[in-house]
Amino acid sequence: MLDRDGLRARALAALDKPAKLGADLDLNRYEKASPPRPMLSASELRSLPTADRQRMLLAGVDLNGRDRCGTYLLVDTSVLHCSSQQEGVEVTPLTGALESLAWLGDYYWKLVEVDADKYTASAELDLHDGFLIRALPGSRSIHPMQACLYLDREGLQQNVHNIVIAEEGSELHVISGCTTSTRLRGGLHVGVTEFFVKKGAKLTFTMIHNWTEDMAVRPRSAARVEESGLFVSNYVCLKPVRSLQGYPTACLAGPGSVARFYSILAGSPVSDIDLGGRVVLEEPGCRAEIVSRAITNGGRIMARGQLIGKATGIKAHLECRGLIMGGGAMLAVPELEGHADGVEMSHEAAVGKIAQEEINYLMARGLDEEEAVSTIVRGFLKVEVPGLHPLLQAELDRAVTATQEKSM
Amino acid sequence: MLVIEGLQVEVGGRMLLKRIDLEIKPGETHILFGPNGSGKTSLLMAIMGFPNYMVRGGHIYFMGREITGLPIHERARLGLGMSFQRPPTMHGLKTRQIVELCARGKVDAASLARRINMEHLLEREVNAGLSGGEIKRSELLQLMAQDPDLLLFDEPESGVDLENIALVGKTVAWMLQKDVEPAQGEPPPLRESRRQRTKMGLIITHTGHILNYLEADRGHVLFDGQLCCLGNPREILGCIGRFGYEECLRCLTATG
């Protein structure tokens, strides 16, 4: 049962509760509302201004719908489009779903605590919308569902809550692009996402964030993976952002389940980024991998990772690599916790600058210093995700290359 | 033509190369011998322009132009190229990509790779987890793509297995236009240009195996920071093999 009143009461009590990590933002500085916008048909989507569509495309969202099984678009506080072309994959605006689907009470705020901090609290009290994406049991889609969370209104706090469910034996891929119009200077994006991967299901979630210099972002997400399930989360954030803090957590609750977190980050001189990844391995035979690559460019990046092994025969690895270019600070904090015999957990962390030897090697092949450095940086940011569908790997690569071209 | 005059090079706070004079004319290939640690690699690195190998005196000219102070990539673009003894591993960069970078785009990486038995390694990261012999072949592949006029080889045959040694030897010979017969399936334009031999080579070798595959013009021995002898590379190799470096140098200096 969905008890909105109970949730609201807990949220109200947490409205001034700072998060454990990250700068404490003053939520009163942000607007919580914006004028509603009308829904658009698929063809109307294609006639949105080119500049806006270009921004979305950079975040992996193609409004032509090519190679996608459906599209969800939220602009500021309004859902503009929501449709699926794939049998077995449903997409629904969350606010509507909360009213019509009683069973959603078993999912809504079940993995993330509504009173975790002021951001989760605010997301409940002033929820704008979000998506419910569900792959029906046994359904398999190769093409990803795409969701775009777009900010256009200056100074808005966009509150989004998403739920993604991969039912038993299903395979679901989602690309989520969060971005802003070129006009926008600043705002706050609060995104709560809860992932449910049922027995034997496979869910990959590729999130591409392209923000602007004055944006603050507070993702709050968690996943629960059942027996033999696979959850892959890719996160790319290479454009400047003022303040970003999140610590997505996956709980491997069934034997033989697997979680992989991959994040690729670049900070600008004004950035303060604190991003983690945590996996709790609760059952025998669970596997986890957390990989993070980050580049600072005068700003500050904290890359956290935590593996908690609670059962025998689990295997997990954490890899955290940081490059410092042009000043700034890069902090890597890997943590391992073993609570049972026969856990196998390891980590490697490295923070440094580009090796001069590598630059020289490429220069001996005829590249000038700048070309050599950008070639090495591209290589550093290139992450090959095991088990990721080639189409999504290509999308990930494209996101990295596209932002590199613009910023380097 | 490469001309080196009175070159002095400091490495790691030590004047390693005291006085190097060397001249390689178009079409010539020279062999560089010398004991371990004598500075052979350092000489090649200094010619290529690596900043850790600090030139403290003397001059390097290439094709009539002084290159002593030029950055590495400008030398590369003038036509100098090197196959490294211990190249770094380049994470996130595939061998195919570096081959394309070497050739500045215009290259059929697969067919070049086939020549040197590297086709199956094109999608691997550059030098990542490669065996000693594979690294040598990867270096040759990149150099082939780069196609420089002066080719510096740092022990191209060390660590190469018996199966591939002939392949490496013949490829080096082909790159230096020193192969006796044109290789099979070689594209005609290259064969044409071969009539007029222009490529220059400087090859460091320990074993001398490379001499079984190409006719080198001169040999040098690097000892005590100087190139102390000049002669037929096979004779020098035979002498070093029989008497060792010190004895050999005494003999050669006495007679030469």
Ligand SMILES: Nc1ncnc2c1ncn2[C@@H]1O[C@H](COP(=O)(O)OP(=O)(O)O)[C@@H](O)[C@H]1O
């Ligand atoms: N980058 C470097 N920094 C410090 N010492 C070096 C460096 N490169 C070479 N050396 C030293 O210089 C000497 C000559 O090295 P090298 O040129 O590699 O000799 P070779 O190739 O003849 O074996 C050695 O003693 C080596 O340790």
Ligand SMILES: [Mg+2]
């Ligand atoms: Mg050497």
